[in-house]
Amino acid sequence: MFNKDRWREILEVLTTNVWRTIFTAFGVCWGIFILIVLLAAGKGLENGIKQDFGDIATNTMFMWTRATTKPYEGLPKGRSFEFKISDVQAIQDNVPNMRFISPRNQLGGFRGSNNVVRGIRTGAYNVYGDYPEIINQDPMTVTSGRFLNFNDIQEKRKVAIIGQGVKNDLYDQDEEVLGTYIKIQGVNFMVIGTYKKNDSGNGEEGQKEIFVPFTSFSQAFNRGENVGWMAITAKDGSSISQLKEKIVKVMKERHKVHPEDTRAIGYFDLYEQYNRVESLFGALKGVAYIVGIMVLLSGIIGVSNIMLIVVKERTKEIGIRRALGEQPWSIKKQILMESIFLTIISGMVGIIFGSLVIYGINSLLDSVGPVDMFMNPSVSIGVVSGALLILTISGLLAGFIPAQSAIRVRPIEALRTE
Amino acid sequence: MIEIKDLHKSYKMGSNSLHVLKGINFKVDDGELVAIMGSSGSGKSTLLNILGMLDGADSGEYTLDGVPIKNLSETKAAQYRNKFLGFVFQSFNLINYKSALENVALPLYYQKVPRKERQEKAMQYLDRVGLKPWANHLPSELSGGQKQRVAIARAMAAEPKVLLADEPTGALDSKTSYEVMDLIQKINDDGNTILVVTHEEDIAHMCKRIVHLKDGVIVEDKKIEQVRAEQYV
Numbered sequence: 001m002f003n004k005d006r007w008r009e010i011l012e013v014l015t016t017n018v019w020r021t022i023f024t025a026f027g028v029c030w031g032i033f034i035l036i037v038l039l040a041a042g043k044g045l046e047n048g049i050k051q052d053f054g055d056i057a058t059n060t061m062f063m064w065t066r067a068t069t070k071p072y073e074g075l076p077k078g079r080s081f082e083f084k085i086s087d088v089q090a091i092q093d094n095v096p097n098m099r100f101i102s103p104r105n106q107l108g109g110f111r112g113s114n115n116v117v118r119g120i121r122t123g124a125y126n127v128y129g130d131y132p133e134i135i136n137q138d139p140m141t142v143t144s145g146r147f148l149n150f151n152d153i154q155e156k157r158k159v160a161i162i163g164q165g166v167k168n169d170l171y172d173q174d175e176e177v178l179g180t181y182i183k184i185q186g187v188n189f190m191v192i193g194t195y196k197k198n199d200s201g202n203g204e205e206g207q208k209e210i211f212v213p214f215t216s217f218s219q220a221f222n223r224g225e226n227v228g229w230m231a232i233t234a235k236d237g238s239s240i241s242q243l244k245e246k247i248v249k250v251m252k253e254r255h256k257v258h259p260e261d262t263r264a265i266g267y268f269d270l271y272e273q274y275n276r277v278e279s280l281f282g283a284l285k286g287v288a289y290i291v292g293i294m295v296l297l298s299g300i301i302g303v304s305n306i307m308l309i310v311v312k313e314r315t316k317e318i319g320i321r322r323a324l325g326e327q328p329w330s331i332k333k334q335i336l337m338e339s340i341f342l343t344i345i346s347g348m349v350g351i352i353f354g355s356l357v358i359y360g361i362n363s364l365l366d367s368v369g370p371v372d373m374f375m376n377p378s379v380s381i382g383v384v385s386g387a388l389l390i391l392t393i394s395g396l397l398a399g400f401i402p403a404q405s406a407i408r409v410r411p412i413e414a415l416r417t418e
Numbered sequence: 419m420i421e422i423k424d425l426h427k428s429y430k431m432g433s434n435s436l437h438v439l440k441g442i443n444f445k446v447d448d449g450e451l452v453a454i455m456g457s458s459g460s461g462k463s464t465l466l467n468i469l470g471m472l473d474g475a476d477s478g479e480y481t482l483d484g485v486p487i488k489n490l491s492e493t494k495a496a497q498y499r500n501k502f503l504g505f506v507f508q509s510f511n512l513i514n515y516k517s518a519l520e521n522v523a524l525p526l527y528y529q530k531v532p533r534k535e536r537q538e539k540a541m542q543y544l545d546r547v548g549l550k551p552w553a554n555h556l557p558s559e560l561s562g563g564q565k566q567r568v569a570i571a572r573a574m575a576a577e578p579k580v581l582l583a584d585e586p587t588g589a590l591d592s593k594t595s596y597e598v599m600d601l602i603q604k605i606n607d608d609g610n611t612i613l614v615v616t617h618e619e620d621i622a623h624m625c626k627r628i629v630h631l632k633d634g635v636i637v638e639d640k641k642i643e644q645v646r647a648e649q650y651v
Contacts (some may be wrong), residue, residue, distance in 0.1 A: 005527060012515050320511045323472060324578070325500020325528045328492045407492070412472040415511060 027299030027344030036354030037293025044377030064229035072258035084228035085186035097238040103227040129217025145193030152213040160189040165207035307402035319414020328407040339399025347391035420446040425478035440634040453622035456631035504573030508585035512557040519553040525576035563594030600647035
C-alpha cells in the first residue's frame, strides 16, 4: 500500500491532465464544502437558540395555582387557593427523583410600579423570596459578596442580592454596594451580593431582579405559609415531563381540587420546550447531512466518470502490464487508490475552505457584536472525521466501477495493433 | 520446452464463427530460434497469443516447460506470464510516461523484487542492449530501433523461459531490423528459447527453423541454415 512506485504512478496519472483533475476534484470539494458549511450554520443557529435558554436547568417545570373550575367535596367552583410551604415536603415525599423544589414568592412584575427606594433613587424591580437552591435552577454568576444561604432562611435575615441592572440604577459607578441598605416596599434590606445572568433570552429584565430569603420575604410582606409558585427540577436521567402528572396529582389531593379539573393548577414544562428545540436541531442536522451528501454524490459521480475515462485511455497500458504479468488485483488496487486519493485530497481542500469560511463568519460576528439567534458556527472534530470517512467510502465507490472495467480489459484486445 | 497437440481456435464474429487454428501440432526444444511465417489471416498471431497465455484455446493441449496450461484464472495466467514468458511486440508497447529504465524494471516489480535490486538488474539488461546512456530517457525520446531494444531488454529482464516476438521488425526499416535481429540472435546464442512471428523472408532466415502456417494449419516445418544478421549491421 505504501510503496513508492505506486504513489509515483498515482501522481503521474493525476498530473498528466492537470485541469481535468482539478475540475473533477472541484465536484467533491464543493460537496464537502456545502456539507461542512451547512452543518456549521445549523450549529450556529443551535448555539444561538440555546444561548437564550442560558444555563437554566432544562429538566425543570414551573407550577402555580389558579381558580378551580369544578366543585369538589362540597367546595364550590371558582375557588382560589394557594400552595403552602408544606407542599414542598409533600412533593418530596410522594414523588421520586426530585432534585430541587424551590417555593418562590414575588413582588413587582411586568410593568410594576416603583417598589424599591434607595436615598433619592427609585426603581421597579422583580423581588423574589427564594431558597438558596434557586441558584442551581436559574443560574447566575455572583459578581460580588455572596448568594443566599440557609442561615439567612433560618434566621429570617433581611438581606438581598441585587442584579447588575439594579446596581446601575440605584448606585453610582464606583459606589460600594455591599453593606448598604435598600428599601423594598418600605422594608429595609441589606445588600450582601450582586449577580449577573448569562442568558440573553430575557435581556435586560434578567439583570433587574432582587433575591431575598424566602422566610424573610414571607414575614416582611405578609405571605404567611403561602407559596406563589414553584420551580421543580428532576434528577438527571428522569424527565420532568413524565413526573409532572404525579406532582400535579399530589397537589390536587392536598388542596381538594377535582381530579379532572385541568385548569386549577397551571404549569410550564421547560423540558418539553427544550426537547422540541432539540429535535428541531436534530432535524436540521439531518437536512444538512442529506443536502451535503447529495451534492457530494454528484461530485463522486464526476470522479467515477473521470476514472472510467482514465481507464479507457490507459487500456493499452493496462494490457501491456497484464502481458508483463501484473496481477488483476494489483491493477484494481491501483485504480481504487487513484480514486480514493483524488477524493480525499479534494475533500480535504473542501474541508479547509469550509473551515476558512466558518472562521471568516466567526470573526465577522465577533466584530459586529452578537446577532440574534446565531452564535459561534462551528463543526466538531467528530464531524470532520466523519466527513473524511464519507470521503474514503465515496472514493472507494467512485473507483469501484472503473476498477472493475479495468480488470475486464483482456490483454490481447488491449494490445491488438491498430 | 513448448508442446502443442491438436490445437483449435475459432472466433465468433456475430453469427458466423471463424475457424482460425485447425489442429496445430508443434514442438519447440530448449534453445531453439523458431520463425513462424504466414500471410495475414493465417493464424500466426493467434497462435502466438495462445502460446503467450493472452488468449485461450478452444481445444487441444499446451504444455510449457512441463506445466499444462489449461483453464487458468487471470491471476494464475498473470503469474505464469511473468515467470515463463517475455513479450516483444511490433508496436513496442512501452509505457510512455516511464523512462527506459523503469520500463525494463516493470516485470521485476511484478515479481516483487526490491527496488534497488530491480534498478541494478534493469540497468544491466539495458547495458546488454547497448542503451545504458539512454536509461533515463522517455520512450518518446528514443528512435524505433532503440524502443524495440528497450522492449527486448524488458522482455529479458524477468529471465523468462521463452521469448515471444510478434513481428518485432514490422515497424522498423531494414537496417534497424537487422540490428534487432542481431540482438535476438545473440540472446539465442546464450541459450534462450525464442519464437518470432514474421512475414518477412529475410528475417525468417535469420532463425534456425521456419514453421509455415497457412489457413490455420502447419504446411511446412523445416530446419534451415541460419543467416547471421551481424554481416548486415
